[in-house]
Amino acid sequence: MNVLSKFGSFVTGTARMAFVGGNRYYYAWLGVLALCIVQAVFAFSHQFQNGLIVTNMRDSVSWGYYIGNFTFLVGVAAAAVLLVVPAYVYDWKPIKEVALFGELLAVCSIVMCLLFVLVDMGRPDRFWHIVPFLGRMNLPGAIMAWDAVVLNIYLAVNLVVASYLVYCGYHGIHYNKKFVWPLVIFSIPMAISIHTVTAFLYNGMASRPYWNSAILAPRFIASAFCSGPALLLILFQILRKVSAFEIKDEAIHKVAELMAYAMGFNLFLFGAEVFKEYYSNTHHLVHYEYLFAGLHGEPSPIALYAWMSLAFAVISFFLFLIPRTRRNIVTMNIGCVLIYASVYIEKGIALIIPGFTPDQLGQVYEYVPSATELRVAAGVFGIGFLLFTLMVKVSVAILFERPRAEGAH
Amino acid sequence: MRELPTLPLPAPAPPAEGYSRREALVMGLFALAAAATATGCSAADKLAYEEFVQKHFKDLSPEELKDRLASMEKRYTEQFGKEVKVSATPPMPGVLFGYALDLSRCIGCRRCVYGCVEENNQSRDPQTHWITVLEMDKEEGVNLQNANAFYDHETVPAPGKFYMPVACQHCENPPCVKVCPVQATWKEPDGIVVIDYDWCIGCRNCIAACPYGARRFNWGKPSIPKDELNPNTEYLGNRPRQRGVVEKCSFCLQRVRKGLYPKCVEVCPVGARKFGNLLDPESEIRYIIENKRVYILKEELNTQPKFFYYYGL
Secondary structure, eight states: OOHHHHHHHHHHHHHHHHHSSOOHHHHHHHHHHHHHHHHHHHHHHHHHHHOGGGSSOOSSSOSOHHHHHHHHHHHHHHTTHHHHIIIIISOOHHHHHHHHHHHHHHHHHHHHHHHHHHHHOSOGGGGGGGSTTTSOOOTTTOHHHHHHHHHHHHHHHHHHHHHHHHHHHHHTOOOOHHHHHHHHHHHHHHHHHHHHHHHHHHHTOTTOTTTOOTTHHHHHHHHHHHHHHHHHHHHHHHHHHHSSOOOOHHHHHHHHHHHHHHHHHHHHHHHHHHHHHHHHOOGGGHHHHHHHTEETTEEOTTHHHHHHHHHHHHHHHHHHHSHHHHHSHHHHHHHHHHHHHHHHHIIIIIIHHHHHSSOTTSOOOOOOOOHHHHHHHHHHHHHHHHHHHHHHHHHHIIIIISOOOTTOO | OOOOOBOOOSSOOOOOOOHHHHHHHHHHHHHHHHHHHHTTOOHHHHHHHHHHHOOOGGGOOHHHHHHHHHHHHHHHHHHHTSOOEEEOOOOOTTOOEEEEEETTTOOOOOHHHHHHHHHTTOOTTTTOOSOEEEEEETTTOSOGGGOBSOOOOSSSSOTTEEEEEEOOOOOSSOHHHHHOTTOOEEEOTTSOEEEOTTTOOOOOHHHHHOTTOOOEEOOSOOOOOGGGOOOEEETTTTSOOOTTOEEOOOTTHHHHTTTBOOHHHHHOTTOOEEEEETTOTTSHHHHHHHHSEEEOTTGGGOOOOSEEEEEOO
């Protein structure tokens, strides 16, 4: 078989694996995702025709729910390294088989990130202005241009590694370590850099004192290292139940332990930030006041979420820190959900909105996402989850369900 | 008609583009459009295509720029039912524009805001203002956290209050220019920070980065009643805007590059607004900076505004 026909059979074979042979829950799940996507197409076409005025963003709060989701998902993508490092660098067997799923999650997260950026643009038809060589990128000055570069490189690296591993598995050949190894090593600093560059996007603006803090990037990394694995741990347990997917408890406990350290560090950095703002008590404190209480005697609509996020973070930290609750499947899953919710609120609401409220001239605009924003976001998540579901279905079938050929990965 | 005061500037403004040439171009374009229609391609399709593939302002050759200006004039003229001029007046050598505003004179009447809207073709619905007038307590001094941009007294000034109009400060070190991922905004040699509306992707990073809240986004489709359009427009200034792009004060570059004062200076009833060439030691703006108590908004951010607040009384 020549390379071309091998590739052709890989494409048709995996497509069949993705859509054929699922149980009814699988197809119901695909149906739900398809519905999410279809309704979002209507919501987005409404936005495309009428402009971003159908969102609740305005000049005062000029980024909102879309960019919050973008920021959160960059973290999820970056967190794939938490599986990749022990698997490949330390050659730790229990995780090695599942590291691929971290890479697939990274791919889907970046796709969702790019979609969230696209739906947030005032002129999505001009996306090519930020494409290297085609447009006119503002390098090295603009962090957003850097972000576009690193996100796309990270997407390419993960896509190449993941599809190559699946390809080798499909044909029952052992992967070429000389090809995979450098890419995997390269993906580690890339993962750190995507979230660092995204943090710098906010961090570099002196006009927004809420973001203009040197520990913003470390905070991003710390919170990402909790939220990404939280998603994967739940997923691994579901897959273990419903498919031939295998993962040892040992690996799950190890990831949970790493998450406890990341959450501890996250809380410490948050404390350092809060101390600096409240103890120095300058005008810049207004953004934290808006986050946790309210301004000018008016309660803040986001304070409830801020406190919830903090409470979830503290509770989940202890659940993961104490070995007994970490190893108990119920408390660990509660911890995963709490971490996921905590970081999602932190990145989606508590990072963006107080950064803009009050605005540069002290005016308060209360931003709450519009129905269109929620609907479009549901569609973007639908596309990402659909992509992830199909890729996981194929990977599980290849790695765990097929009788493996001699020497296969 | 009242004689308008003119700016003392070193070099005379470049002569307006020759009419005969533009006429020839318009005719050529018309012929082209006709030919295109004959081949089944509608003018609207062609326009959409043109808009999609168009270049950045700075990448246009002189001929391409002329074509684009002519094509815009044709489009706006059709759209608004009156002859609209679109120029690309270059900056003058030896000029660096600066602005000064007397905080002790401003009464918060907001005539500048509405004069600006008319002059610069801001959208009426949804309403866009390039100037924000903040009302603050005299007792507290400049405290933005206690500022009110939405005051609605019967008369101004309100007792115990003072007013601070804020618009683009045309920074020497502009954060908006630094963060724009596609170079859709830049600083011209005469200090004016401009935007190419045809290149802006609407990411709104500049809005996030601007410490002065000066940038405005076209959240909806901008609208101007036909009879209210100011037909003397500039490519990088007051030509009709489009949805999904950012805009802001341009120091009325369609006026100042031709030796006129900005509209807000002209309409201010109390003479609180001053404008001139910072490189001319004899200019009024230099006199103010050298002799009055000057206040720079958010001076600590090192944006180095070319907009100086001062206390004249």
